[in-house]
Amino acid sequence: xxxxxxxxxxxxxxxxxxxxxxxxxxxxxxxxxxxxxxxxxxxxxxxxxxxxxxxxxxxxxxxxxxxxxxxxxxxxxxxxxxxxxxxxxxxxxxxxxxxxxxxxxxxxxxxxxxxxxxxxxxxxxxxxxxxxxxxxxxxxxxxxxxxxxxxxxxxxxxxxxxxxxxxxxxxxxxxxxxxxxxxxxxxxxxxxxxxxxxxxxxxxxxxxxxxxxxxxxxxxxxxxxxxxxxxxxxxxxxxxxxxxxxxxxxxxxxxxxxxxxxxxxxxxxxxxxxxxxxxxxxxxxxxxxxxxxxxxxxxxxxxxxxxxxxxxxxxxxxxxxxxxxxxxxxxxxxxxxxxxxxxxxxxxxxxxxxxxxxxxxxxxxxxxxxxxxxxxxxxxxxxxxxxxxxxxxxxxxxxxxxxxxxxxxxxxxxxxxxxxxxxxxxxxxxxxxxxxxxxxxxxxxxxxxxxxxxxxxxxxxxxxxxxxxxxxxxxxxxxxxxxxxxxxxxxxxxxxxxxxxxxxxxxxxxxxxxxxxxxxxxxxxxxxxxxxxxxxxxxxxxxxxxxxxxx
Amino acid sequence: xxxxxxxxxxxxxxxxxxxxxxxxxxxxxxxxxxxxxxxxxxxxxxxxxxxxxxxxxxxxxxxxxxxxxxxxxxxxxxxxxxxxxxxxxxxxxxxxxxxxxxxxxxxxxxxxxxxxxxxxxxxxxxxxxxxxxxxxxxxxxxxxxxxxxxxxxxxxxxxxxxxxx
Numbered sequence: 001x002x003x004x005x006x007x008x009x010x011x012x013x014x015x016x017x018x019x020x021x022x023x024x025x026x027x028x029x030x031x032x033x034x035x036x037x038x039x040x041x042x043x044x045x046x047x048x049x050x051x052x053x054x055x056x057x058x059x060x061x062x063x064x065x066x067x068x069x070x071x072x073x074x075x076x077x078x079x080x081x082x083x084x085x086x087x088x089x090x091x092x093x094x095x096x097x098x099x100x101x102x103x104x105x106x107x108x109x110x111x112x113x114x115x116x117x118x119x120x121x122x123x124x125x126x127x128x129x130x131x132x133x134x135x136x137x138x139x140x141x142x143x144x145x146x147x148x149x150x151x152x153x154x155x156x157x158x159x160x161x162x163x164x165x166x167x168x169x170x171x172x173x174x175x176x177x178x179x180x181x182x183x184x185x186x187x188x189x190x191x192x193x194x195x196x197x198x199x200x201x202x203x204x205x206x207x208x209x210x211x212x213x214x215x216x217x218x219x220x221x222x223x224x225x226x227x228x229x230x231x232x233x234x235x236x237x238x239x240x241x242x243x244x245x246x247x248x249x250x251x252x253x254x255x256x257x258x259x260x261x262x263x264x265x266x267x268x269x270x271x272x273x274x275x276x277x278x279x280x281x282x283x284x285x286x287x288x289x290x291x292x293x294x295x296x297x298x299x300x301x302x303x304x305x306x307x308x309x310x311x312x313x314x315x316x317x318x319x320x321x322x323x324x325x326x327x328x329x330x331x332x333x334x335x336x337x338x339x340x341x342x343x344x345x346x347x348x349x350x351x352x353x354x355x356x357x358x359x360x361x362x363x364x365x366x367x368x369x370x371x372x373x374x375x376x377x378x379x380x381x382x383x384x385x386x387x388x389x390x391x392x393x394x395x396x397x398x399x400x401x402x403x404x405x406x407x408x409x410x411x412x413x414x415x416x417x418x419x420x421x422x423x424x425x426x427x428x429x430x431x432x433x434x435x436x437x438x439x440x441x442x443x444x445x446x447x448x449x450x451x452x453x454x455x456x457x458x459x460x461x462x463x464x465x466x467x468x469x470x471x472x473x474x475x476x477x478x479x480x481x482x483x484x485x486x487x488x489x490x491x492x493x494x495x496x497x498x499x500x501x502x503x504x505x506x507x508x509x510x511x512x513x514x515x516x517x518x519x520x521x522x523x524x525x526x527x528x529x530x531x532x533x534x535x536x537x538x539x540x541x542x543x544x545x546x547x548x549x550x551x
Numbered sequence: 552x553x554x555x556x557x558x559x560x561x562x563x564x565x566x567x568x569x570x571x572x573x574x575x576x577x578x579x580x581x582x583x584x585x586x587x588x589x590x591x592x593x594x595x596x597x598x599x600x601x602x603x604x605x606x607x608x609x610x611x612x613x614x615x616x617x618x619x620x621x622x623x624x625x626x627x628x629x630x631x632x633x634x635x636x637x638x639x640x641x642x643x644x645x646x647x648x649x650x651x652x653x654x655x656x657x658x659x660x661x662x663x664x665x666x667x668x669x670x671x672x673x674x675x676x677x678x679x680x681x682x683x684x685x686x687x688x689x690x691x692x693x694x695x696x697x698x699x700x701x702x703x704x705x706x707x708x709x710x711x712x713x714x715x716x
Contacts, residue, residue: 030684034697066686200642200681238589238626239682277589279624280680296584297616298623355685357644363686398643429685431643445646449680455623 001258001265003144006135013136020056022096023075024048025124029062029207030242031364032069036085040070043089051093058133061211063124064115065108066364073124074100082106110380111362116343118351119327120367123211128246131253134214140259142333143218146225147265150333155226156182159329161337163349168194168285168322169397169426170502171348171415177319180309181227184317189229191220192313192320194290195236195243198282199398200449202429204353205323207365209236209243212327213250217273219326221260222333224271227319232273233294238280247275282399282453286501287312287320289455300457301501322427324353345371348414352425358395358432361386368413375409378432389434393517397426399446399453400506402513403439422513424506438535439518440525444472446510450503461504464495468511475522478529478538485522489515555579557609561601566594570602574609581610584620588627597628625680633668633675635713637706638692642681645689653689654678656703660710674713 017023026032026041041059048055063071068082072092081092081104091101117123126133134140146155160175181189193216197205209216220232236244251273254260262270276294283289284299291313293299312318328350332340341349348370354377357363361383368377374394378384385391393403402423404411411417415425433442451465471488474480492508499505515522524530529538557579560567573590577583587610591602598621607617621627637657641650654665657676661669668675684690687699693709 030682030697031686031699034684034687034690034699197683198680200646201644201685202681203683203685206683239679277586278626279585279589280626281624282680293585294582296582296586296612296620298619357685357688358647363644363688365686395643429643431647433647437647442647445643453680 001140001144003141003148003265006140006144009132010136010138013132017056017136019054021054022077023056023058024092025058025060025063025073025075027061027063027069027071027073027124028059029066029069029211030203031062031066032071035070037070039086040072040084040089043086044072044093047089047093053093053096055093055096058127059129060126061123061128062120062207062365064120064364064366065106065111065362067362068106068108068364071106080106080108082108108362111366111383114372114376114381115367116351116369117367118331118340118343119208119215119324119353120211120365121331122215123207123365126212128211128213129249131214131250131257134212138334139214139330140218142330143221143225143259144265146222146333147267147269152182152226152228155222155333158333158337159226162332162340163337163344164325164328164332164340165348165415166322167324167328167352167427169400169424171425174321174325177309177321178223178226180307181229181317181319184310186317188231188316189227190313190316190318191224191227191229191232192290192294192318193220193232193234193323193326194285194287194320195234195240195323196278196285196290197237197240197323197427198285198453199400199427199429201357201395201398201431202355202427204355204365204428206240206243208323208327208353209240210246213243213246214254215327215330216247216323217250217254217260219321219329220273221264221271222329223319223321223326225269227317229319230270230272232271233276233313234273235276235278235284235290235294237278244275244277251275281455282449283455283501283503286503289501290320291318298455300455301503303500324428343369345412345414347416352413352428354428354430356382356430356432359385359389359434359437360432370414371412373409374404374411374413377413377430378409382432385432385434389436391432392435392437393433393439395423395431395433395442395510396429397424397506397509398429399449400424400502400509401426401429402509403433403442403517404513405517422509422516424509436533436535438476438531438533439514439521440472440476441531441533441535443511443514444469444476447472447507450507454503454507458498458500458504460495460498461500461507464491464499464504465507467491468495468508472511475525476531476536478525478536480526482526485526555611558605561605567605569594570606571609574606579610581612584610584612584617585624588617588621592627597631599629630668631672634673634716635694636675636677636692637710638677638679638682639665639701640679640682640684640688640690640692642679642685642688644685645681648688650689653691653701653703653706657706657710660707673716674710
């Protein structure tokens with residue numbers, strides 16, 4: 001495969017598309033699929049055949065506003081239909097070339113206006129199972145350009161220049177990490193993609209892997225070229241069967257086109273990727289645990305250093321990045337580091353994809369420039385809290401993050417700003433809570449999650465999260481005391497400072513952040529035996545006998 | 552040292568050939584343990600002592616290590632699933648929208664705690680840590696099919712249908 005051949009494919013795809021008068025893009029992501037998108041697509045195909053119009057019907061990845069699904073976008077008219085079902089197929093096809101169907105037309109200008117699409121630029125425009133669709137939208141151009149015109153150092157330089165930071169949540173500068181792996185000695189190096197999206201309430205990585213799998217593969221190949229690796233692994237949760245299937249197809253197609261394998265683009269560069277399935281362990285999102293799992297072992301973390309960049313998979317230098325980080329690489333190489341660095345805030349560049357869920361009108365995937373105010377995301381893009389309720393808090397960063405109260409909504413979203421208020425960027429889950437959510441109960445939910453997901457290797461996390469859970473359960477059932485609240489705070493500090501890996505170190509965050517901003521709710525539970533949100537039942541007192549923690 | 556010969560297949564059940572195929576594809580390497588266990592579970596529905604022993608011997612992994620891996624990961628099950636499975640997602644978005652109430656109602660209806668199967672082997676009640684359909688919370692998987700915005704009545708109706716089948 002050469003650049004000329006790539007351009008030839010892109011040209012033939014656009015010629016093929018021009019044969020059709022209209023294109024109907026049907027979103028087939030999980031949310032739309034669970035509302036009958038497949039039946040809608042079949043009905044559209046039938047309707048198009050019946051009326052004899054020249055229509056291309058394409059299945060695409062997530063278009064964003066999942067709560068309005070199933071979604072259909074009509075090109076070239078650029079009309080978006082929401083809540084479409086199979087009974088509307090006739091009307092949709094009928095309207096092509098004339099006025100759009102009024103009752104299905106979706107007015108989400110506010111929702112889309114403030115978004116900037118880099119990672120999701122292809123979502124809704126390509127069929128994720130067709131490599132040619134991806135190539136037609138400049139796919140693999142960055143890889144072939146890099147292989148033929150750039151040195152590995154040049155690639156690293158461009159990524160460094162972009163200011164891209166790790167999108168898994170930690171925010172480590174990507175260029176710096178690549179540079180470390182590139183400098184590490186040894187012939188054998190590995191590139192790993194972390195697709196173990198364990199944060200409950202987040203699905204950005206799933207949508208990217210399902211909607212635009214080649215973007216991840218291309219990002220990994222560029223990384224491999226930059227650091228000198230020839231083998232890659234994508235670690236995906238087994239709970240995401242569609243993502244696994246799409247990635248498998250993508251890898252097969254890329255090999256067939258000669259974009260993976262030996263001597264890619266007639267250069268000495270060899271690279272191939274294998275998929276590894278996770279098996280339901282949140283701790284495997286931690287890099288050393290993930291590597292253990294790829295090696296077929298229990299996913300328990302190891303102390304760092306040595307960092308995986310020096311000694312990772314099978315003791316070899318290993319580069320680990322998140323799905324979204326890799327998804328940003330191809331556009332950076334294509335458009336330059338400066339282009340990317342122009343977006344976002346001073347120390348957080350580019351855009352970030354968030355999964356906006358919970359008590360909010362427009363749930364779904366949004367991509368916004370860094371530095372945007374939380375208020376804009378929640379009120380303009382998300383459409384605010386529905387059913388006349390009032391906004392109470394937004395939770396970011398999942399079980400490692402915290403809750404941000406209403407008075408901080410004017411905060412600009414960046415790694416440092418979120419850290420400062422006691423939360424973290426995390427992988428991009430953003431869960432909105434209203435006045436019917438009890439913050440103590442939410443803290444208890446996250447602690448229970450960390451307790452069951454603790455791998456058990458270090459004691460502060462294994463025993464500490466269990467004791468935290470007991471204390472919070474007592475508070476939620478009206479049996480807690482103020483002394484126990486002090487004990488809880490002390491315990492949080494101990495777990496935070498002494499745990500081995502990120503899971504334990506961040507497990508107290510949900511408790512600490514809710515205590516910081518919603519202490520009155522804790523006091524209501526303890527002193528007045530009352531749950532202000534009406535969630536906790538305050539029955540069945542829990543004895544304060546210490547729990548014994550085994551395993 | 553004599554060359555390693557993998558143990559014979561436990562029976563002439565064709566599914567063992569699929570399991571063996573996964574191991575062969577990975578050159579019987581030790582790191583293929585999790586991959587192989589996934590194949591066993593997808594072929595047989597669960598992992599029993601015989602299958603774990605067979606996989607451990609074939610990959611030359613100590614039995615203790617294989618068992619350790621099986622019990623470490625939530626995805627692997629040591630018990631056969633019921634005829635139907637209701638999986639309720641308990642991710643954050645689903646929890647905020649009342650998944651805990653769904654779980655409690657299902658437990659009460661079936662008379663079993665989550666993670667168990669009814670005595671007649673008809674229905675398994677499971678809990679998932681986020682299936683990634685958060686925008687349609689609360690979500691349940693009814694025999695693997697995603698149902699968004701699941702209501703209590705809708706869920707109990709489904710359980711009733713399965714129970715009388």
